[in-house]
Amino acid sequence: MKNILIIGAGRSSSALIKYVLNKATQQGWNVVVADSNLELAEGKVKNHPNGRATWLDVSKVNDRRDLISRADIVVSLLPAHLHLEVGHDCIKLNKHLITASYVSKEMYRLGDEARDRELIFMGEMGLDPGIDHMSAMKTINDLKAKGAKLQAFRSYTGGLIAPESDTNPWHYKFTWNPRNVVLAGQGTAQYLENGKLKYTPYNRLFKEARSIDVIGMGEYEAYANRDSLLYKDIYGLEGIPNILRGTIRHKGFCEAWDALITIGLTDGDFPILHADKISYHELMDAYSDKELGNSVKERIANLIGQEINSDVIQKLEWLGLFRKKRIGLPNATPALILEHLLLNKWKLEEGDKDMIIMQHEFEYELEGKYKQLTSTLVMKGEDSVHTAMAKLVGLPIGIFVNLVTQGRITSKGVQIPVMAEVYEPVLEELKEYGVEFIEKEETLS
């Protein structure tokens, strides 16, 4: 197995392609990087002797299959909804498949066929999902092996801006898909607390953000993800009374974001008319009632229950929401208007460093004591291209490709990385790249 096909050469591919090309030299692999933007692919392959960049329109079935047929292992970095087609091709052509995306129900349905052909279809092999699964499973299995009875598992991840590049009052810049940030949390967050189900709807999600103490970094805040219960059984935590997955933000972010929700700026379902003709100031005026105050700013402050000089209003002002500047987006949804505005304001500048924080909190009973283990990863990027995000998404995939070529993976079918034969070597090799969790243990009672 020495022919590796990577489909997609976008933002998240750099660290992966670099890793795979390095290994290619040592191991004699042939690496093909395919993208609809040939220059992008060429820029990543950089004339590497073992690499080749090629143009691919994934919607062209024959071209896609032709490339896949000549590979042994296929890595798909395509947008999530396109993986399934590639999955079908890989079944047909007998190829292993790796992605960093959430595994869809449809993809899981290919499990039997993949297993029959002795193929591994590994999904959720990036950062979140990916490293979160692996690092959590390692600790959970270690604790269980010691005889611990797990009482709580809380896992938080945030793609943030490093303090040295933090130059705005939101303390946030886009290091990942802006649309996902704007629409984050829509739906109902679900988790377990003291053995009881908890549901938090979108209209209360950011209001009810919790404070968390990140080892070595101080206080942050986190809001609950939609999917905390999904992994309970697959993690082997069937009877656990507390389970929560959350997203980390800088202190104060959630209160201000909740203001945007209350105003109405995160609705992504329906376009508003005349969005091309009005200014941000008129937009804010349109959202607020004239009975609420004289100036538009005063009205918005009253609408969201804030003082006019509050931090939240200052954050809104900094975004330019009270400026008499035209929006200029015909038939845009409010969410699209917001995204467009934020793209400018929250842009990662060239020298900016991003920062990933992942923190797991485990509470457990062991030998009559109630203990807490906190396991924390903090990693900063080098600059706006070589981000921690790209590294932490790409490296696990690369390491896993290597494990597959070496025949070290016995798992078959559609999987996510929760088995020791995957997480042990991947986490071990990640340490060589500075990806290491710091642990802190406390006895609570």
Added chain:
Amino acid sequence: MKNILIIGAGRSSSALIKYVLNKATQQGWNVVVADSNLELAEGKVKNHPNGRATWLDVSKVNDRRDLISRADIVVSLLPAHLHLEVGHDCIKLNKHLITASYVSKEMYRLGDEARDRELIFMGEMGLDPGIDHMSAMKTINDLKAKGAKLQAFRSYTGGLIAPESDTNPWHYKFTWNPRNVVLAGQGTAQYLENGKLKYTPYNRLFKEARSIDVIGMGEYEAYANRDSLLYKDIYGLEGIPNILRGTIRHKGFCEAWDALITIGLTDGDFPILHADKISYHELMDAYSDKELGNSVKERIANLIGQEINSDVIQKLEWLGLFRKKRIGLPNATPALILEHLLLNKWKLEEGDKDMIIMQHEFEYELEGKYKQLTSTLVMKGEDSVHTAMAKLVGLPIGIFVNLVTQGRITSKGVQIPVMAEVYEPVLEELKEYGVEFIEKEETLS
């Protein structure tokens, strides 16, 4: 033109089929009623000598085209997303098409082809949309003809329960698609007030419901629809400073519905896990924080900012939301759980009468005075089958079919009923069925 095909024999078809069969006797039409449920179609045709019921699976292209090819006029009462296929068939086979649904962008794109073939594709030919367009246009054009300068147009419609059948604290029963009621208002309501755009997001829509005085009926309340601006130009109201379309509800409904939104019960996008295993009481518990009170009811009351004995809490209690009864719906969304519960509680009983209220408010300047004209339709159904809703949706379509067969419609292409050659005869004939607007004029200043 004497062959009429009606596709769909569901809830909204009875009054239409009855009207068309009556006319068929007089005019020698052949009427075919097609449905995927043959018995339903047969039950509506009742062996009428000019009628025939037939089984049709609309997804079977050949069967569908075969039926359409033998008709002169096609009425589609299918779910809205299925009209387009029928529209393409009608273009291909040169047939007129009538629906009561909102005209989609895709349907509008068939306009040129329909016009080239001298076909009329009439959409929005029911109650709302339908009678609302026709009655508004008649008054708007009458006022303009008198020289009035329109300053405000507000149009409200509600499908309600008649006071004599009003037996529950919500003062509401389902007389139409329950799912649409549960998901109503999601998005951003858009309207014009004093020449300014107004946007109201879902999280504030029911909080900001307005009180309206319905002639002869007293005080009701209304929340703004998403689409108030859409009809401004087509109604010929380009420069009007105030325009609003709204939905009428009984007093107190909106405050209680807003509580359901705040709790989180109207989220229809994502299923919650374990919905099959828990009770309504546990569901409410899961939505509320234990710090908010001792009992679940107290917590919910505090969550929505109500006293525990308030009308709103009593409405929630009456729905059974605090009962320890299992929900029993695997992987349901909160909205589906709510719909399921309401279907039972808000069921129209056999003898129940529904009631439609439609009220237009026009403000205008005429001869130096500022005046208001209020035009109101109140209509009650006979029972749970012969509803005012079915009558008011079906009769305009039937009358329009008759107009087309008589060659009285010169409009071609994709249209909605805003032209005098349609609204004049339709509104006139509706009076024979007791469908008449009462007008009240006041001089405001």
